[in-house]
Amino acid sequence: MSTATNTAARAEGPGRAADAAPELSCYTANLVAYLEAERPDAADRLADAIALAVRTDLPDGRLAFRHHARIDTDGPDGPLVHRGAARWADALAGLRHESALRGRVLAVANTRHVPWSPAHGRSAVSHWVLLERARGHGDRWRVTDRFAALLPDGEQLPYSGVLDDDELRRLLTPMGELPYHNRARDVHALGGALELPEPGHYGWLAREARTAERPPAGRWLTDPLDVLRFLAARLGEDPAALAAHADDLWAASRHQRHRLDSLVRRGRTPAPPADAAAHSWGELPRSLRFAATSAERGRPRPGVVAKAFEDLIDAMTALQREAPTR
Structure with missing residues (x-):
């Protein structure tokens, strides 16, 4: 030791x-x-x-x-x-x-x-x-x-x-x-x-002393639902991208759940739609890791990826409709 x-x-x-x-x-x-x-x-x-x-x-x-x-x-x-x-x-x-x-x-x-x-x-x-x-x-x-x-x-x-x-x-x-x-x-x-x-x-x-912030380089998707739709297609069709970025979606899941918990705690959004969205965010990285592991064994699971994102998109759509927070 x-x-x-x-x-x-x-x-x-x-x-x-x-x-x-x-x-x-x-x-x-x-x-x-x-x-x-x-x-x-x-x-x-x-x-x-x-x-x-x-x-x-x-x-x-x-x-x-x-x-x-x-x-x-x-x-x-x-x-x-x-x-x-x-x-x-x-x-x-x-x-x-x-x-x-x-x-x-x-x-x-x-x-x-x-x-x-x-x-x-x-x-x-x-x-x-x-x-x-x-x-x-x-x-x-x-x-x-x-x-x-x-x-x-x-x-x-x-x-x-x-x-x-x-x-x-x-x-x-x-x-x-x-x-x-x-x-x-x-x-x-x-x-x-x-x-x-x-x-x-x-x-x-x-x-360091404040400097003027530069706009982000490149082309970024920022609308929440557009981001999820893009990732559903991209990660579903490319097992290598799924393996590389499963951890990025794990981090996204934790951050989004932290956000939802904070909003509910401060009375800024009602609990039922936020809880449903938090549940779907929690399920997403589990599904993606299962799909990535399966793909490494020669058995890609695009349906698992598609279903996880579909459920999350539905939950986030409901949250935006019932309790807009932005």
């Missing part, structure tokens, strides 16, 4: 960590945790910003997804941007600088080296965590991860623990070159297209 794993076992663990934000991805769960220091209503602000969009004009049939509008741009210190460094010494200096300025910093971890992740030792994808200086622990870091989900590799629970610089370095091990669909998620993780550090660099996010 590595030093990092030992530290994770000694840390406070899931039972002592902050409550997980419901139905979010690792990006948005920890973005909300970061923003709550300045906006306690960050989870509801995210809910109001959630709107699935898909880019349709990329070469080779590739897709890109936006799950929400940006909610990090109206703070006093400007919007978040990606930062990176090839050398750990430079990355550590950047993390310390941003933490000293803001009291906290979002950093890009590598799931293969995240001891509390079900993907630990298995697969490497980007995973945001929240870092703060650990009070009462000398020159160590408090690492918080609000993300909680039942994943194909197992269950991930919220986590909070203390790491030294060497253990943090292992946690933030660069991923190297990622497949296009993984990198596209990182590019759009904040809701707009941001430039990423070079592959193989340590990564974190920092505030």
Whole structure:
């Protein structure tokens, strides 16, 4: 067992960590945790910003997804941007600088080296965590991860623990070159297209002075029903696209369910049509993963994909008719 794993076992663990934000991805769960220091209503602000969009004009049939509008741009210190460094010494200096300025910093971890992740030792994808200086622990870091989900590799629970610089370095091990669909998620993780550090660099996010926002490049579908109809056709006919983007629809499902839960809780939409839509959103990723796994075994299931999207489109149509929220 590595030093990092030992530290994770000694840390406070899931039972002592902050409550997980419901139905979010690792990006948005920890973005909300970061923003709550300045906006306690960050989870509801995210809910109001959630709107699935898909880019349709990329070469080779590739897709890109936006799950929400940006909610990090109206703070006093400007919007978040990606930062990176090839050398750990430079990355550590950047993390310390941003933490000293803001009291906290979002950093890009590598799931293969995240001891509390079900993907630990298995697969490497980007995973945001929240870092703060650990009070009462000398020159160590408090690492918080609000993300909680039942994943194909197992269950991930919220986590909070203390790491030294060497253990943090292992946690933030660069991923190297990622497949296009993984990198596209990182590019759009904040809701707009941001430039990423070079592959193989340590990564974190920092505030920068406000600059004029540019309109999104490319051709995007943004109407909710148009997006779902397009994806039903695209993923139903192309098993490779389904395999690449099933996780994008899983994230969309969680975000949309978070949005619906927030709207109902705040009395902005009635529960019955919202509950029906939330149920259909919950069923969608299960159906898509079943279809993707079946296709990998040589048995494509376009009917399963079509039925899952058909049910969701019906539920969302009913929600728009009975309880328009936009």
